[in-house]
Amino acid sequence: MQKRKLSDICMSICAIIVTYNPDVSMLLTLIESVDKQVDVLCIVDNGSSADFYLNFPFDYISNFKFIKLEDNFGLGTALNKGIELARKLGMEFVLFLDQDSICSQGMVSCLVKHYKECTLLKVAEIGPRFIDINNSNISQHVNYRTLRVGHIPCPEKLSVVQTDVLITSGSLIPIHVLDFVGPMDESLFIDHIDTEWCLRAKSKGYVLLGDCEALMSHNLGEYRKRIWFIYWREVPVHKAFRYYYIFRNSVLLYHRKYVPWSWIRIDLIRLIEIFGFTLLFGPYRLDKITMMFQGIRDAFLGKTGKLPSCQNRNSDS
Structure with a gap:
């Protein structure tokens, strides 16, 4: 070429x-x-x-x-x-x-x-x-x-x-x-x-x-689910292990001095929405919510890097 x-x-x-x-x-x-x-x-x-x-x-x-x-x-x-x-x-x-x-x-x-x-x-x-x-x-x-x-x-x-x-x-x-x-x-x-x-x-x-x-x-998401919550919206749906990184890394960034409050406020609302949508509408919700809480816990413990391979699953469970 x-x-x-x-x-x-x-x-x-x-x-x-x-x-x-x-x-x-x-x-x-x-x-x-x-x-x-x-x-x-x-x-x-x-x-x-x-x-x-x-x-x-x-x-x-x-x-x-x-x-x-x-x-x-x-x-x-x-x-x-x-x-x-x-x-x-x-x-x-x-x-x-x-x-x-x-x-x-x-x-x-x-x-x-x-x-x-x-x-x-x-x-x-x-x-x-x-x-x-x-x-x-x-x-x-x-x-x-x-x-x-x-x-x-x-x-x-x-x-x-x-x-x-x-x-x-x-x-x-x-x-x-x-x-x-x-x-x-x-x-x-x-x-x-x-x-x-x-x-x-x-x-x-x-x-x-x-x-x-x-x-x-x-491709902006693994797949999206259309749900009614106040109004019709499309919500990205990820594999369970992704929620670990989403929640852990958000909380890690909240503690960094150069991260502005304007972003923290919006991202915190986004995490609450993700949790609520997963709890109400998400498939494999127990595994995904478990990953969310593990991510938050590990952020407060200062853990970074890769989730242990035994938990870094590629299935939708």
């Missing part, structure tokens, strides 16, 4: 895709969607099955790097391994991608163009809007309102808006910002890694930009 010319945007970019037993067809679609848009494509595999990549068609990917981790060390560790490689290769930017995302044509060039247009701002990262694979809805960028997450509209003729948080996938971050703000927090393992880094960057005086024109298809 022919790469885009560096002179087109005068910046070198390494895309970092973190994988864990991915759907091969979706991963190949992601690679095809981004390969021509970046200079280096790096897959960091987080301990997938031993024979998973034996027959993977690596040869057709140009300027490709592969990092195989022997175990699942978590999203933060995998992202940091990719960042280290990008830094060694002299890249100026990293582009984070989840294995279940698909980049739109010209997405990366759009992100870079709008980043360059905001040189008067101290920009930490810029990210696209998302098309939910499940329902084709296009997301809006967000800010923290009094009691809930607010949506920031993209007015006509405005290419970017300032946002309070960006999710990992699709985020374009300059290496020099990572040098100053620091790497991803590996102690969280999964969940809130993107939130924590965004809050840390903002505490150091940086702004986050939501791109109004760049788009990416993304």
Whole structure:
């Protein structure tokens, strides 16, 4: 595949895709969607099955790097391994991608163009809007309102808006910002890694930009359940072990000095809602609620990292 010319945007970019037993067809679609848009494509595999990549068609990917981790060390560790490689290769930017995302044509060039247009701002990262694979809805960028997450509209003729948080996938971050703000927090393992880094960057005086024109298809949840609670709403439903990390990492972040009360207030309400929805409507509710309380307990005990393997279950129970 022919790469885009560096002179087109005068910046070198390494895309970092973190994988864990991915759907091969979706991963190949992601690679095809981004390969021509970046200079280096790096897959960091987080301990997938031993024979998973034996027959993977690596040869057709140009300027490709592969990092195989022997175990699942978590999203933060995998992202940091990719960042280290990008830094060694002299890249100026990293582009984070989840294995279940698909980049739109010209997405990366759009992100870079709008980043360059905001040189008067101290920009930490810029990210696209998302098309939910499940329902084709296009997301809006967000800010923290009094009691809930607010949506920031993209007015006509405005290419970017300032946002309070960006999710990992699709985020374009300059290496020099990572040098100053620091790497991803590996102690969280999964969940809130993107939130924590965004809050840390903002505490150091940086702004986050939501791109109004760049788009990416993304799977925003394992699956969603439509329920009636005051009004009709769709609630994400996760495997039991995920609730351990969601609750533990939230409580861990509540104790950090750079985390603002505006985020804590909204996130605490979100945890209460998750607990209530799970208790009233969720499948396997006993196991999930047990994981929630274990996560809260471990946060107060200062435990971080990976949940013991005997409890880190991949079933929906």
